[in-house]
Amino acid sequence: MKLSIVIPAKDEEQGLALTLPKLSAAYPEAEILVVNDGSSDGTAEVCRQHGVQVVEHPYSKGNGAAIKSGARAASGEYIVFMDGDGQHDPADIAKLLYKVEEGYDMVVGARSSRDDQASLARWSANSLYNWLASWMVNRKIDDLTSGFRIVRRSKFLNFLYLLPNGFSYPTTSTMAFFRAGYSVGFVPISVSKRLGKSHINVLRDGVRFFLIIFKIGTLYSxxxxxxxxxxxxxxxxxxxxxxxxxxxxxxxxxxxxxxxxxxxxxxxxxxxxxxxxxxxxxxxxxxx
The missing domain is CATH 1.20.58 (Methane Monooxygenase Hydroxylase; Chain G, domain 1)
Structure with a gap:
C-alpha cells in the first residue's frame, strides 16, 4: 500500500527532531507531511533539514484543522496520524499496519492507563469517554481520544466536514467510522513523556472536553x-x-x-x- 504519515505540529521542534529521523529510516518510501500550524519556533527548519514535506498554516488554526490540511494534501491509500511532540514511537506504526491488513478501515493506537502521560483529571475524562462510547456502539473502545491512528484515506475524507478545528478530532472521526458501519480496531501502544510545552489549557479545553460527551451521542445515535x-x-x-x-x-x-x-x-x-x-x-x- 502507498502510505502517508501526517504530523500536525505547533512549536514542536524538539519532538520532530527526535521523531523525523526515525520515521525516514523506518519508512523511506512513505510520504511524510508535517502540517506547520503557525509555529513560532524552528519547526519548519527542522522539517527542511530532514527533507520532509511541509504544509504551512499562516497562523494557528488548531490541531483538527491541521489534520484536515494534512489529509487533503496526502496522496497515500492509508494515512498514519501521529503527534509531533515525541510521545508516539514510530516503531508502533508496524502494529497499526498489521491490524489494517486484517481488513480494518481505521486502527487506533490505544494507550494504557500507566503509559498515558496525561494528568489524573484528563485520564479520568478519557476513561469516561471510553465507557460512554463503548456503551453507544456496543463494543469495547480502548482509547477514544488517541491521536495515533491509521485510516483509509478515501473514507476519512468523507468525514472532514464533521471534524472540529480543535482537539476533539479523534473522538469525532472514531464515532463517525462506527456510525457509518466501517471497521475500527485497536492495538496497544506505549507513549513517552512529551517534549516541549503542552498546548492544552485546563480551563478552556476542559469545557470543550465536557462537550465531547454530548458530541459522542449526537455523532452515533x-x-x-x-x-x-x-x-x-x-x-x-x-x-x-x-x-x-x-x-x-x-x-x-x-x-x-x-x-x-x-x-x-x-x-x-x-x-x-x-x-x-x-x-x-x-x-x-x-x-x-
Missing part, C-alpha cells in the same frame, strides 16, 4: 442518549403524580407532574428528530 433521559424525566412526573394523590387523596395532575411528563415527551421527540438528522449526515458516506 442521539436517541440512545435522549430516550433514557426522556423516560427518567417523565417517570419523575408520574412519581410526583402518584405521591401527590396519595398525600391529598384526590385524583388530579399537579402543575409539576404535567410539566415533567410533557418535558419527557419533548425530550423524546427532540431525540427522534436528532436521530433522523444524524442518518442524513451519513447517507453519502460511500467509498469513492
Amino acid at each position: 442521539p436517541l440512545k442518549v435522549y430516550f433514557p433521559v426522556a423516560v427518567m424525566v417523565a417517570g419523575l412526573g408520574v412519581a410526583n403524580y402518584v405521591i401527590a394523590n396519595i398525600s391529598s387523596g384526590t385524583l388530579r395532575f399537579t402543575n409539576m407532574s404535567t410539566l415533567l411528563i410533557l418535558s419527557g415527551m419533548i425530550i423524546f421527540l427532540i431525540g427522534l428528530l436528532s436521530e433522523q438528522l444524524t442518518n442524513l449526515q451519513y447517507k453519502d458516506s460511500e467509498e469513492e
